Amino acid sequence: VTTTEEPAIVDSPPLSNLTQEELKRIAGYKAVEFVESGMVIGLGTGSTAKYAVARISELLREGKLKDIIGIPTSTTTHQQAVSLGIPLSDLDSHPVVDLSIDGADEVDPALNLVKGRGGSLLREKMIEGASKKFVVIVDESKLVKYIGGSGLAVPVEVVPFCCDFTRGKLEELFKEAGCKAKLRMKKSGSNGGGDAAPAVTDNGNYVVDLYLERDIGDLEAASKEILRFPGVVEHGMFLGMATTLIVAGKFGVTVKDR
Numbered sequence: 001v002t003t004t005e006e007p008a009i010v011d012s013p014p015l016s017n018l019t020q021e022e023l024k025r026i027a028g029y030k031a032v033e034f035v036e037s038g039m040v041i042g043l044g045t046g047s048t049a050k051y052a053v054a055r056i057s058e059l060l061r062e063g064k065l066k067d068i069i070g071i072p073t074s075t076t077t078h079q080q081a082v083s084l085g086i087p088l089s090d091l092d093s094h095p096v097v098d099l100s101i102d103g104a105d106e107v108d109p110a111l112n113l114v115k116g117r118g119g120s121l122l123r124e125k126m127i128e129g130a131s132k133k134f135v136v137i138v139d140e141s142k143l144v145k146y147i148g149g150s151g152l153a154v155p156v157e158v159v160p161f162c163c164d165f166t167r168g169k170l171e172e173l174f175k176e177a178g179c180k181a182k183l184r185m186k187k188s189g190s191n192g193g194g195d196a197a198p199a200v201t202d203n204g205n206y207v208v209d210l211y212l213e214r215d216i217g218d219l220e221a222a223s224k225e226i227l228r229f230p231g232v233v234e235h236g237m238f239l240g241m242a243t244t245l246i247v248a249g250k251f252g253v254t255v256k257d258r
Protein backbone atom coordinates (compact mmCIF):
# COMPACT_ATOMS: atom_id res chain seq x y z
CA VAL A 1 0.00 0.00 0.00
CA THR A 2 1.34 3.42 -0.84
CA THR A 3 0.30 6.95 -0.10
CA THR A 4 2.70 8.56 -2.52
CA GLU A 5 1.84 9.63 -6.04
CA GLU A 6 4.71 7.60 -7.34
CA PRO A 7 4.22 4.08 -8.63
CA ALA A 8 4.12 1.59 -5.74
CA ILE A 9 5.58 -1.44 -7.43
CA VAL A 10 7.51 -1.44 -10.64
CA ASP A 11 7.83 -5.04 -11.63
CA SER A 12 8.89 -4.93 -15.23
CA PRO A 13 11.63 -3.33 -17.30
CA PRO A 14 10.75 -0.10 -19.16
CA LEU A 15 8.10 -0.70 -21.82
CA SER A 16 9.04 2.31 -23.93
CA ASN A 17 9.04 0.48 -27.24
CA LEU A 18 5.55 -0.93 -26.90
CA THR A 19 2.40 0.37 -28.58
CA GLN A 20 -0.59 1.62 -26.59
CA GLU A 21 -2.41 -1.60 -27.52
CA GLU A 22 0.39 -3.70 -26.04
CA LEU A 23 0.35 -1.60 -22.85
CA LYS A 24 -3.40 -2.27 -22.52
CA ARG A 25 -2.80 -5.99 -22.80
CA ILE A 26 -0.03 -5.88 -20.19
CA ALA A 27 -2.28 -3.97 -17.75
CA GLY A 28 -5.17 -6.39 -18.39
CA TYR A 29 -3.05 -9.48 -17.84
CA LYS A 30 -1.48 -8.02 -14.69
CA ALA A 31 -4.94 -7.49 -13.14
CA VAL A 32 -5.83 -11.14 -13.65
CA GLU A 33 -3.04 -12.05 -11.19
CA PHE A 34 -5.53 -10.89 -8.52
CA VAL A 35 -8.13 -13.47 -9.64
CA GLU A 36 -8.42 -16.67 -7.59
CA SER A 37 -10.39 -19.86 -8.21
CA GLY A 38 -13.96 -19.72 -6.91
CA MET A 39 -14.30 -15.96 -7.28
CA VAL A 40 -17.23 -13.99 -8.67
CA ILE A 41 -15.61 -11.49 -11.06
CA GLY A 42 -17.02 -8.26 -12.50
CA LEU A 43 -15.95 -8.22 -16.15
CA GLY A 44 -15.29 -4.70 -17.41
CA THR A 45 -15.92 -3.15 -20.79
CA GLY A 46 -13.58 -1.58 -23.33
CA SER A 47 -10.38 -2.06 -25.24
CA THR A 48 -8.31 -2.64 -22.07
CA ALA A 49 -10.78 -4.77 -20.10
CA LYS A 50 -11.20 -7.13 -23.06
CA TYR A 51 -7.63 -8.34 -22.48
CA ALA A 52 -8.41 -9.22 -18.85
CA VAL A 53 -11.52 -11.13 -19.97
CA ALA A 54 -9.48 -13.01 -22.59
CA ARG A 55 -6.79 -13.85 -20.01
CA ILE A 56 -9.35 -15.22 -17.53
CA SER A 57 -10.73 -17.54 -20.20
CA GLU A 58 -7.20 -18.65 -21.13
CA LEU A 59 -6.42 -19.57 -17.50
CA LEU A 60 -9.77 -21.39 -17.18
CA ARG A 61 -8.96 -23.42 -20.29
CA GLU A 62 -5.50 -24.26 -18.95
CA GLY A 63 -7.04 -25.36 -15.63
CA LYS A 64 -5.05 -22.72 -13.72
CA LEU A 65 -8.33 -21.08 -12.61
CA LYS A 66 -11.47 -23.00 -11.63
CA ASP A 67 -15.09 -22.21 -10.71
CA ILE A 68 -15.04 -18.59 -11.84
CA ILE A 69 -18.34 -16.80 -12.32
CA GLY A 70 -18.24 -13.66 -14.46
CA ILE A 71 -20.67 -10.75 -14.19
CA PRO A 72 -20.43 -8.78 -17.44
CA THR A 73 -20.77 -4.97 -17.34
CA SER A 74 -22.18 -4.61 -20.87
CA THR A 75 -23.81 -6.56 -23.66
CA THR A 76 -20.49 -6.34 -25.55
CA THR A 77 -18.58 -7.98 -22.70
CA HIS A 78 -21.39 -10.50 -22.27
CA GLN A 79 -20.91 -11.52 -25.91
CA GLN A 80 -17.12 -11.73 -25.55
CA ALA A 81 -17.38 -13.83 -22.37
CA VAL A 82 -19.97 -16.19 -23.91
CA SER A 83 -17.78 -16.64 -26.99
CA LEU A 84 -14.83 -17.51 -24.71
CA GLY A 85 -16.85 -19.94 -22.59
CA ILE A 86 -16.67 -18.03 -19.27
CA PRO A 87 -19.59 -19.05 -16.98
CA LEU A 88 -21.75 -15.97 -16.36
CA SER A 89 -24.31 -14.73 -13.87
CA ASP A 90 -25.73 -11.40 -12.67
CA LEU A 91 -26.12 -9.29 -9.54
CA ASP A 92 -29.57 -10.72 -8.81
CA SER A 93 -28.03 -14.17 -8.33
CA HIS A 94 -24.64 -12.96 -7.02
CA PRO A 95 -25.14 -9.68 -5.16
CA VAL A 96 -21.59 -9.72 -3.79
CA VAL A 97 -18.77 -9.57 -6.31
CA ASP A 98 -15.28 -10.56 -5.11
CA LEU A 99 -13.33 -8.54 -7.64
CA SER A 100 -14.05 -6.35 -10.65
CA ILE A 101 -11.52 -5.46 -13.35
CA ASP A 102 -12.20 -2.56 -15.71
CA GLY A 103 -10.58 0.23 -17.68
CA ALA A 104 -11.16 3.95 -17.24
CA ASP A 105 -11.12 7.07 -19.38
CA GLU A 106 -9.43 9.22 -16.74
CA VAL A 107 -7.79 8.55 -13.37
CA ASP A 108 -6.96 11.42 -11.02
CA PRO A 109 -4.25 11.28 -8.30
CA ALA A 110 -6.84 10.19 -5.67
CA LEU A 111 -7.93 7.30 -7.96
CA ASN A 112 -11.24 8.94 -8.82
CA LEU A 113 -12.25 7.88 -12.31
CA VAL A 114 -14.16 8.98 -15.36
CA LYS A 115 -15.82 6.06 -17.10
CA GLY A 116 -18.47 5.62 -19.74
CA ARG A 117 -16.97 6.94 -22.93
CA GLY A 118 -17.79 3.44 -24.16
CA GLY A 119 -21.38 3.99 -22.95
CA SER A 120 -21.53 1.30 -20.25
CA LEU A 121 -21.26 3.40 -17.11
CA LEU A 122 -24.50 2.38 -15.39
CA ARG A 123 -23.92 -1.38 -15.38
CA GLU A 124 -20.25 -0.78 -14.60
CA LYS A 125 -21.12 1.36 -11.59
CA MET A 126 -23.70 -1.15 -10.31
CA ILE A 127 -21.34 -4.12 -10.57
CA GLU A 128 -18.14 -2.36 -9.51
CA GLY A 129 -20.00 -0.72 -6.62
CA ALA A 130 -21.01 -4.20 -5.42
CA SER A 131 -17.41 -5.42 -5.55
CA LYS A 132 -15.15 -6.04 -2.56
CA LYS A 133 -12.17 -5.08 -4.71
CA PHE A 134 -12.12 -2.98 -7.90
CA VAL A 135 -8.94 -3.11 -9.97
CA VAL A 136 -8.64 -0.39 -12.60
CA ILE A 137 -6.40 -1.03 -15.59
CA VAL A 138 -5.09 1.76 -17.80
CA ASP A 139 -2.19 2.79 -19.96
CA GLU A 140 -0.47 5.95 -18.78
CA SER A 141 -2.38 8.19 -21.23
CA LYS A 142 -5.39 8.01 -18.86
CA LEU A 143 -3.68 9.71 -15.90
CA VAL A 144 -4.97 13.28 -15.35
CA LYS A 145 -4.37 16.03 -12.80
CA TYR A 146 -8.12 16.56 -12.32
CA ILE A 147 -11.38 14.98 -13.49
CA GLY A 148 -12.22 16.36 -16.96
CA GLY A 149 -8.56 17.33 -17.36
CA SER A 150 -7.97 15.26 -20.51
CA GLY A 151 -10.22 17.61 -22.50
CA LEU A 152 -12.49 14.65 -23.23
CA ALA A 153 -15.99 14.33 -21.82
CA VAL A 154 -17.49 13.33 -18.48
CA PRO A 155 -20.47 11.20 -19.63
CA VAL A 156 -23.91 11.31 -17.99
CA GLU A 157 -26.59 8.69 -18.79
CA VAL A 158 -30.00 10.36 -19.16
CA VAL A 159 -33.51 9.17 -19.99
CA PRO A 160 -34.55 9.90 -23.60
CA PHE A 161 -37.64 11.89 -22.50
CA CYS A 162 -36.90 15.61 -23.04
CA CYS A 163 -33.17 14.88 -23.08
CA ASP A 164 -32.40 18.36 -24.39
CA PHE A 165 -33.99 19.83 -21.26
CA THR A 166 -31.69 17.67 -19.09
CA ARG A 167 -28.71 18.50 -21.32
CA GLY A 168 -29.36 22.22 -20.81
CA LYS A 169 -29.66 21.79 -17.03
CA LEU A 170 -26.31 19.98 -16.91
CA GLU A 171 -24.59 22.65 -19.02
CA GLU A 172 -25.98 25.35 -16.76
CA LEU A 173 -24.84 23.49 -13.62
CA PHE A 174 -21.19 23.59 -14.70
CA LYS A 175 -21.15 26.94 -16.52
CA GLU A 176 -18.44 28.22 -14.14
CA ALA A 177 -16.20 25.45 -15.46
CA GLY A 178 -16.96 26.47 -19.07
CA CYS A 179 -19.08 23.36 -19.63
CA LYS A 180 -20.43 22.42 -23.04
CA ALA A 181 -22.96 19.58 -22.76
CA LYS A 182 -23.55 17.54 -25.92
CA LEU A 183 -25.97 14.72 -26.62
CA ARG A 184 -23.86 11.77 -27.81
CA MET A 185 -24.75 10.68 -31.34
CA LYS A 186 -24.24 7.31 -32.99
CA LYS A 187 -21.00 7.05 -34.90
CA SER A 188 -21.58 7.86 -38.57
CA GLY A 189 -22.44 4.75 -40.55
CA SER A 190 -23.76 2.87 -37.50
CA ASN A 191 -27.39 3.72 -38.27
CA GLY A 192 -27.38 2.72 -41.90
CA GLY A 193 -26.19 6.08 -43.17
CA GLY A 194 -29.52 7.83 -42.46
CA ASP A 195 -30.15 10.90 -40.29
CA ALA A 196 -27.97 11.28 -37.22
CA ALA A 197 -29.53 9.59 -34.19
CA PRO A 198 -28.62 9.61 -30.49
CA ALA A 199 -26.41 6.79 -29.24
CA VAL A 200 -28.45 4.38 -27.11
CA THR A 201 -27.01 2.63 -24.04
CA ASP A 202 -27.54 -1.03 -23.08
CA ASN A 203 -30.36 0.25 -20.84
CA GLY A 204 -32.19 2.11 -23.62
CA ASN A 205 -30.99 5.54 -22.43
CA TYR A 206 -29.01 8.38 -24.00
CA VAL A 207 -25.67 9.92 -23.00
CA VAL A 208 -24.91 13.61 -22.46
CA ASP A 209 -21.17 14.33 -22.64
CA LEU A 210 -19.89 17.17 -20.44
CA TYR A 211 -16.83 18.95 -21.86
CA LEU A 212 -15.18 20.98 -19.10
CA GLU A 213 -12.67 23.79 -19.58
CA ARG A 214 -11.70 23.94 -15.92
CA ASP A 215 -11.57 21.81 -12.77
CA ILE A 216 -15.04 21.47 -11.19
CA GLY A 217 -13.49 21.23 -7.71
CA ASP A 218 -15.59 19.34 -5.17
CA LEU A 219 -16.43 16.11 -6.98
CA GLU A 220 -18.77 14.72 -4.31
CA ALA A 221 -20.81 17.94 -4.40
CA ALA A 222 -20.84 17.86 -8.22
CA SER A 223 -22.03 14.24 -8.14
CA LYS A 224 -24.94 15.11 -5.83
CA GLU A 225 -25.93 18.06 -8.02
CA ILE A 226 -25.93 15.98 -11.20
CA LEU A 227 -28.02 13.23 -9.62
CA ARG A 228 -30.57 15.78 -8.41
CA PHE A 229 -31.97 16.17 -11.94
CA PRO A 230 -34.81 13.66 -12.43
CA GLY A 231 -33.79 13.07 -16.05
CA VAL A 232 -30.34 11.83 -14.99
CA VAL A 233 -29.89 8.10 -14.52
CA GLU A 234 -26.20 8.05 -13.46
CA HIS A 235 -22.93 9.81 -14.22
CA GLY A 236 -19.50 8.53 -15.16
CA MET A 237 -17.52 9.87 -12.20
CA PHE A 238 -16.54 6.85 -10.08
CA LEU A 239 -15.52 8.49 -6.81
CA GLY A 240 -13.68 6.51 -4.14
CA MET A 241 -14.57 3.21 -5.82
CA ALA A 242 -11.24 1.98 -7.22
CA THR A 243 -9.25 -0.03 -4.69
CA THR A 244 -6.24 -0.74 -6.92
CA LEU A 245 -4.81 0.97 -9.99
CA ILE A 246 -2.62 -0.79 -12.52
CA VAL A 247 -0.85 1.47 -15.00
CA ALA A 248 1.22 0.24 -17.93
CA GLY A 249 3.54 2.89 -19.29
CA LYS A 250 7.04 3.59 -20.49
CA PHE A 251 8.32 3.22 -16.90
CA GLY A 252 6.93 -0.34 -16.66
CA VAL A 253 3.87 -1.67 -14.84
CA THR A 254 2.88 -0.07 -11.55
CA VAL A 255 0.36 -1.26 -8.99
CA LYS A 256 -1.01 1.26 -6.53
CA ASP A 257 -3.56 0.63 -3.75
CA ARG A 258 -5.84 3.37 -2.51
Ligand code: 5RP
Pocket residue numbers: 044045046047048049102103104105114115116117118119120121124
Ligand atom coordinates in the same frame (compact mmCIF):
# COMPACT_ATOMS: atom_id res chain seq x y z
C1 5RP B 1 -16.83 1.90 -21.00
C2 5RP B 1 -15.77 2.34 -20.07
C3 5RP B 1 -14.39 1.90 -20.35
O1 5RP B 1 -13.89 1.21 -19.26
C4 5RP B 1 -13.54 3.10 -20.60
O2 5RP B 1 -14.16 3.83 -21.66
C5 5RP B 1 -12.11 2.75 -20.95
O3 5RP B 1 -12.11 2.07 -22.17
P1 5RP B 1 -10.77 1.74 -22.94
O4 5RP B 1 -10.04 0.74 -22.12
O5 5RP B 1 -11.25 1.21 -24.26
O6 5RP B 1 -10.01 3.03 -23.11
O7 5RP B 1 -16.00 3.02 -19.10
O8 5RP B 1 -18.05 2.51 -20.69
